[in-house]
Structures are given as C-alpha cells and as structure tokens.
C-alpha cells in the first residue's frame with residue numbers, strides 16, 4: 001500500500017498519517033520530520049534547512065529527494081508507506097514514481113484557511129517521540145508534558161501566525177496544483193479535515209477501504 005496524504009499546513013496530515021500507519025501497518029514518512037532530524041544533527045545542510053523552514057518556504061527538490069530516496073530503503077517501508085508532506089509541488093509529484101514506484105491513492109484533507117491559523121498556534125509536539133497535541137482540542141493529560149513518554153512538549157518555530165500565513169501562501173501557489181495533477185490520474189480521494197480526530201480517521205479508513 002503506497003499512499004500520499006496532502007493538505008495545507010495544519011490540515012492534520014501528521015496526526016492522520018500516524019493513525020493510518022498504525023492501522024495498516026505501513027511506514028509513516030514525513031519529509032518535515034526528515035528535515036527536522038537533519039537540523040538536529042547541526043550539519044551545514046541542517047543549518048541551511050532550518051533557515052528555509054523558519055521562513056515558511058520550501059526546501060529544494062534536490063535535498064528532499066535525497067532524503068526520501070534514503071528513507072525509502074528502510075526495512076519498515078517494505079509493506080508500504082504513507083507519505084506526509086511530499087510531494088509539495090508538481091515537479092516533486094512528477095518525480096515521485098521514479099523514487100518510490102507507483103502510488104495507489106492520494107488523499108486530500110481539506111480544511112479552510114480561516115481555521116488553520118488558530119489550529120496551528122495551539123499545536124504542540126513531543127520533543128522526543130513526536131506525538132502531536134493541541135492545547136484546546138487534544139490537550140495532554142499534564143500541561144506541557146507528553147502522555148506517551150513524559151517528555152517536554154514544544155511549539156514548532158514555524159507555527160507562529162506570520163510564518164503560518166506564508167506557509168499557506170506557499171501551499172496555494174506551489175502545492176495546490178498537485179490536486180489537479182492527481183485528479184487527472186484518477187488517484188485523488190478527498191475528505192473533510194474539520195471535526196473530531198477519531199471521526200476523521202474513521203472516514204479516512206472507510207474511504208480507503210471502499211476505494212480498493
């Protein structure tokens with residue numbers, strides 16, 4: 001099973017990708033996480049990447065494709081995977097089959113821009129295991145602490161309102177054209193990303209099973 005999850009920043013791709021990855025026993029590949037791992041290594045490349053991410057811009061196709069090509073060789077991808085955050089433009093979508101083979105389905109999680117800024121300013125993630133929370137809609141049991149591993153929760157540097165506005169602009173200019181690209185290939189499924197996390201994942205799983 002080779003799936004792609006697309007949607008604007010804050011649509012819930014990461015949260016739903018984790019749930020789908022557990023449900024279907026397939027790898028979760030987040031290109032944003034791959035980039036953040038590189039930043040943690042404090043290499044020259046990591047430094048360059050962090051400047052781009054903190055401005056809300058896209059990292060070059062070349063860097064992303066290198067990281068993805070390496071990740072896909074990992075043993076956990078042998079049953080399939082769910083891609084979260086890739087492709088982010090038409091050129092990446094065109095190159096994708098040469099890196100990972102043919103994709104089975106592409107799921108678009110739709111959320112209106114007006115909801116996104118409020119959603120993202122309350123978003124927190126675990127500094128250790130990456131588990132996602134929202135201070136209002138999905139709070140941890142203890143404020144600022146991960147339920148799973150007791151590590152500290154952090155807000156991403158690129159989740160501040162000004163950077164989120166730029167990320168939405170980049171999404172509409174560069175990423176949204178891939179919706180038509182996948183529609184024309186008859187691969188696109190669209191689901192509403194507003195509502196309860198569990199309800200959305202149920203709809204997602206049902207839609208995928210119905211589309212087999």
Ligand code: AMP
Nearest residue numbers: 031032053057058059064085086087088
């Ligand atoms: P995400 O965690 O998916 O929201 O990604 C965070 C940031 O990483 C994005 O705003 C981009 O700067 C960068 N990024 C992630 N995936 C890609 C990609 N496929 N192409 C270019 N930049 C990316």
